Amino acid sequence: MQMKKYVLVGTGGRAEFFYGALARDYRDTSKLLAFCDVNQTRMDYANELLTENYDHPPVNTYKSDRFEEMINTEKPDYVIVTTVDRTHHRYIIKSMELGCNVITEKPMTVDQEKCQEIIDAVNRTGKEVRVTFNYRYAPHNTKVRELLKDGVIGDVISVNFEWALDTQHGADYFRRWHRDKRNSGGLLVHKSTHHFDLVNFWLGTEPETVYASGGLRFYGKENAEARGVTKFYQRAHGSENAKGDPFALHLEENEHLKAMYLDAEKEDGYQRDQSVFGDGISIEDTLGVIVTYKNKTLLTYSLNAYLPWEGFIISFNGTKGRMDVKVIERSYINSGGEKSEEGALENKSIWIQPMFGRPYEVEIEEGEGGHGGGDPVLLQDIFGTPEDDEYNRAATHVDGAMSILTGIAGNISLKTGQAVKVDELIKI
Numbered sequence: 001m002q003m004k005k006y007v008l009v010g011t012g013g014r015a016e017f018f019y020g021a022l023a024r025d026y027r028d029t030s031k032l033l034a035f036c037d038v039n040q041t042r043m044d045y046a047n048e049l050l051t052e053n054y055d056h057p058p059v060n061t062y063k064s065d066r067f068e069e070m071i072n073t074e075k076p077d078y079v080i081v082t083t084v085d086r087t088h089h090r091y092i093i094k095s096m097e098l099g100c101n102v103i104t105e106k107p108m109t110v111d112q113e114k115c116q117e118i119i120d121a122v123n124r125t126g127k128e129v130r131v132t133f134n135y136r137y138a139p140h141n142t143k144v145r146e147l148l149k150d151g152v153i154g155d156v157i158s159v160n161f162e163w164a165l166d167t168q169h170g171a172d173y174f175r176r177w178h179r180d181k182r183n184s185g186g187l188l189v190h191k192s193t194h195h196f197d198l199v200n201f202w203l204g205t206e207p208e209t210v211y212a213s214g215g216l217r218f219y220g221k222e223n224a225e226a227r228g229v230t231k232f233y234q235r236a237h238g239s240e241n242a243k244g245d246p247f248a249l250h251l252e253e254n255e256h257l258k259a260m261y262l263d264a265e266k267e268d269g270y271q272r273d274q275s276v277f278g279d280g281i282s283i284e285d286t287l288g289v290i291v292t293y294k295n296k297t298l299l300t301y302s303l304n305a306y307l308p309w310e311g312f313i314i315s316f317n318g319t320k321g322r323m324d325v326k327v328i329e330r331s332y333i334n335s336g337g338e339k340s341e342e343g344a345l346e347n348k349s350i351w352i353q354p355m356f357g358r359p360y361e362v363e364i365e366e367g368e369g370g371h372g373g374g375d376p377v378l379l380q381d382i383f384g385t386p387e388d389d390e391y392n393r394a395a396t397h398v399d400g401a402m403s404i405l406t407g408i409a410g411n412i413s414l415k416t417g418q419a420v421k422v423d424e425l426i427k428i
Contacts, residue, residue: 003029004383007076009036009067009091010083011046013260014105017375018080019046023054026383033074034060036067041264048259067091071098078103084177085184089114096127103130103382107193108400110185112408112425115401119428122397130382131400135194136201136393137374137381139365140348144325145202145391147362152352154320156203158298161314163195170285170305171247174219174276179283181411186283188212188407188414192303195312196291197395197403205295206402211419212410214287218306224277236273237262249273289410311346321354398428 008019015035022032032050035043040063047058062070071079071094079095081088081104089109092102108131109115122129135141148156165173173191177183184190200206217223221232233239233248242248251262251273261272285306291299311328328346350362366373380386381394395403409420 003031004078005031005033005074005076006078006080007034007036007070007074008032008080008082009064010081010087010105011035011037011039011042012082014082015046015080016049017370018082018103019050020054021379021383023050023056025379027056030383032056032059033076034062034070036062036064036070038064039264039267039270041267042260045259045264068094068098071095071100076100081105085110085190086114086182089118092118092129093121096121096125096129099125099127101128101130103132104400106131106133106197106400107185107189107404107407108397109404110183110189110408111411112405115404115408116426118397119401119426129397129400131395131397131403132378132382133194133197133201133393133395133399133403134370134374134378135198136391136395137377139373140325140327140350141198141202141374142391142393143350143362143364144323147323147350147352148202148316149204149391151320153316153318153323153354156297156316156318158317159199159203159300159314160317161195161199161299161301161312163192163301163303163312164307164310165191165303165305166307166310167247169310170307171219171276172249173283173305174281174285175249175274176272177270179274179281181282184283185404185407186411187303187305188284188287188289188410189404192287192289192301192407192410193403195301195303196406197399199291199293199299200399200402201393203293203295203297205293205297207291207406207409207422208294209292209419209421210289210406210409210413211291212287212289212413214284214414216281216284217286219276219285220281221277221279229277232277233275234278235271235275237271242275247276284414287410289406291406319355321352321357324351324353325349401426401428 019032022030035046037043043061050056079100079102081091085107088104092104095102178190231241233241236242236248236250251257287303289301314325316323327348330346351359353359405422405425409422412420
């Protein structure tokens with residue numbers, strides 16, 4: 001079998017998920033060649049992790065202004081993109097123009113203009129873009145797809161979907177670059193892309209019309225002041241006011257976070273531990289969305305980023321009954337080290353209530369690894385030998401577009417107060 005060659009751009013918190021898998025599980029069929037980043041300290045630390053945790057030799061490093069040089073020198077087959085969301089399109093498009101296929105972290109990009117640029121580049125170059133929707137591969141989410149496909153509750157008429165982010169994971173988006181909507185598209189794009197993709201995947205349809213409402217209701221300085229808070233700080237490191245604050249992240253107390261972010265600040269000034277109750281937050285923490293799909297299913301969706309538990313509750317109302325799904329996830333901080341894997345489960349259940357019959361619980365396969373067991377299956381699908389998949393879980397650039405377009409349309413609706421037709425945003 002011919003060795004597949006990879007390079008990775010963006011060596012922050014999400015990168016090790018990919019390069020660690022290549023070094024640990026796929027080194028017989030894959031070759032990791034190089035890292036690219038704006039920050040040399042962070043790349044050097046990634047190489048330390050490669051050698052110490054995976055017994056893999058260090059790879060070549062290139063600063064971001066040498067990205068094209070890296071492609072021309074290393075000649076990879078695939079580029080893995082795990083940079084700040086607003087830069088995804090730049091690396092995706094340039095990689096394809098230089099002859100490479102792309103594996104990109106979600107969201108594929110943050111707005112409709114950049115999304116159109118990616119689609120045009122795929123059509124122009126004929127190269128492939130894979131979007132890593134690991135939630136599709138979690139056994140409980142695959143089971144939902146199977147039950148709906150089998151018509152257990154008939155045709156789905158409406159869906160109620162509530163996603164809860166807790167005060168560890170949810171708060172983390174308000175400490176780092178995601179707090180600036182220009183970087184992430186806000187939670188409707190960065191986080192909800194997972195959830196909107198699941199609905200597309202489960203129902204086998206695409207969004208048609210989107211209406212959204214919401215705002216910054218809990219985090220941010222103004223909200224904290226209204227609750228009577230009087231002590232503030234810009235960042236946790238070196239702040240007396242941050243001591244004892246349950247929302248503060250102390251980088252110096254975590255060896256991994258210190259090496260990846262605090263020690264790297266001298267190069268680019270990026271602060272990983274900003275106060276969630278500071279100024280300058282432009283993303284929402286409370287969101288409600290109504291989506292009408294092309295098959296006429298109606299979705300009512302909510303996202304709250306400051307709750308005492310993490311997970312989701314979803315109800316499918318069909319012509320033959322109802323399905324209720326509840327999943328409780330463990331607390332998680334990106335690259336927090338001591339925390340659990342993202343999406344690791346505490347509890348999960350699927351209940352079917354037939355229109356005329358007794359309710360019953362559906363048995364769910366147990367999965368190991370992050371995202372409820374979805375991560376290892378995803379990694380096998382993108383780095384190993386893909387098996388025939390009756391559920392079509394591998395996500396293309398079209399799937400990536402359809403997931404973010406719900407959130408992008410929601411962002412437009414937040415500004416205008418009007419419903420938005422998705423088909424008017426881009427042309428596929």
